[in-house]
Amino acid sequence: MFKHMFKASLLAGALSLVAFGGIAAAADITLRAVANSNEADEDYDGLAVFKNYVENASNGAIAVDIFLGTQICGTGEECLQGIADGTIDVYVSTTAGAAGLFPYLQVLDLPYLMDDDRVAETVLSGPFATELRDLALQDSGGAIRLMTIGNTGGWRNFANTQHTIHTPADMAGLKMRTVPAELPQELVKTLGGAPTPMPWSELFTSLQTGVVEGTANGITDIMNMKFPDAGLKYITLDRHSYMAAFWWMGSARFASLTAEQQKVVVDGFKALQQATFASPKRKEIAAYQEFTKAGGEIYVPTDDEKAAFRTAAEPVFDWFTANLPGGGDIYASFTAAVDAAQAEVDAQRAVEMAQ
Template sequence: MKMLKLAGALLVSASLVAPAAAKELKFGHVGAPGSLFAVSAEHFAEVANANLPDGWSVAVFGSSQLGKDREMLQKLKLGTIDFALPSTVMSSVAPEFGLFEMPYLVKDRAHMQRIEQEIVWPQLVPAAEEEGYGILALWENGFRNVTNNVKPINTPADLEGVKLRTPNGEWRVNMFRSYGANPTPMAFSEVFVALQTGVIDGQENPLAQIASAKFHEVQDYLSMTGHVYTPAYVTVSANHFGKLPEEVQAALKDAAQETQSFVYETAAQMDIDLLDQLKAGGMQVNEPDKQAFIDASAPIYEAFAEQVDGGKEMVDTAISLGAGS
């Protein structure tokens, strides 16, 4: 009997220290095939799969197959998916992420990398961790532009009354409301049909999302407002990710970080190629008066400074890091 008890104890002890079983890790995102999200996640999976231990792999599921952004954030915590690539929606996780909702804050990708080092890792990533999320790397959604079926948008006044889809983030809604538009938060997967049926007049997204989602098929005008630059965050559950074997965690972190340079190079080329493609697809493209939009954006900055702890300091730091860009 004593021997049986000892054997049982040893089995229990072994089970407590046994390594996690190898498995397929699911990476979900909302991007359509060919989008920046899609090619970024696929590159990450390729790099990770070349370096993960035997039996471990990353599989990518785009086009909201694993859910909309908010749903995927919940699934991360439940452990039913392993990675997500949220963007704007992160401001609903922690208010500090609203920094990237401030219009015309980020000048270019070099500026963004300085903001990443000085603000994102020291301040935003810990704020996400407090809500149960880990961030492995910053990728990109991109510089956002307005499309619609009413008229070219040259100044904020041209947005008066335009029914414009926005992501589910309060700052984007407030920004376009202050410009005079009628902002309508909506999941990305629902936008094409809403544009096609006239439920909304327009939307705002980076060129990579506009082209891959084929919005040019249901939109007449593209106005290169460049009003907001949105990062994308390679996001995991802090709890579940921390339970993976250390060598698996290290391989995934390295692959996510290594993918950033690929993302930025790809995004910069897409900005050039896709603009030509959208023009060829029949969209009428115009360059708005950006200073008019900048002037109209002051109330958004004031509200962020008042409502978010440390908001003014973050904005001031980010602006100072733009010198030379």
């Protein structure tokens, strides 16, 4: 079934044109790692840490070559095909980039279920990530292995060119850009906005011309793309979903490594995860300062306003469980993982706050 979901080997000739440099010539193994982003992105920060760790911990036996942008593959489907057929070794996708193949990953885009970084990082470092790994392995016929889940941009917040959003009522009629995936469109619609799916590359011009009036992104992405220059002025820090990044590796490639090499690689992915958890926390400091300097306004909802958003979004949970195959099961697993993580974080905080 999995093979029919992909186009037949789109990358067969592409990689033969690539000359690998660095220590690759002296290494026994070279891992080809792809991120459809740039050096300003958290994905690159994670890859830089991964490369450094793996090359040093393997004493140069494993090299990591990093390819940014679309020089190897241009879409999530193409890149995951490369993982499956072995022409790419490591790839990072957003939820939207992998949802066509693994739709249940969209559970992490469900809004207002995780309260903060500590809870989100606990969930993504625990058994729920293993459950997603096993599902993806099964659905890919054993070809694609989920290695870790990191972060790419902090939290999604609603931002727009028109006015401050205090409550869901302020979303009414706003033309909001979404990714093509169904869930974010359903969320905007449920909150009263008008979802407008479009590629990321078209968003600046669309904001500038009024084709759309808002978007849901992290502040680092907003400032990296200079959206205030396109008229984006208002951000509401509702933090409705954690911007997860899924790091994939070909199962056959991983299995070809010795046990010691596998240990180096999985430890490298752990270091990568920690780096991507930390990166947006640091970068958003300057990003928010730049946003306000550019005339932007930042609004933090009150507890009551946040509760109003959570209540207004509840139909999205019903839509998810009713419309995605296995949606009810994965939703139950995710909410159980969130509850367990919240309890763990609360217990840790109590110890930390003890007098």
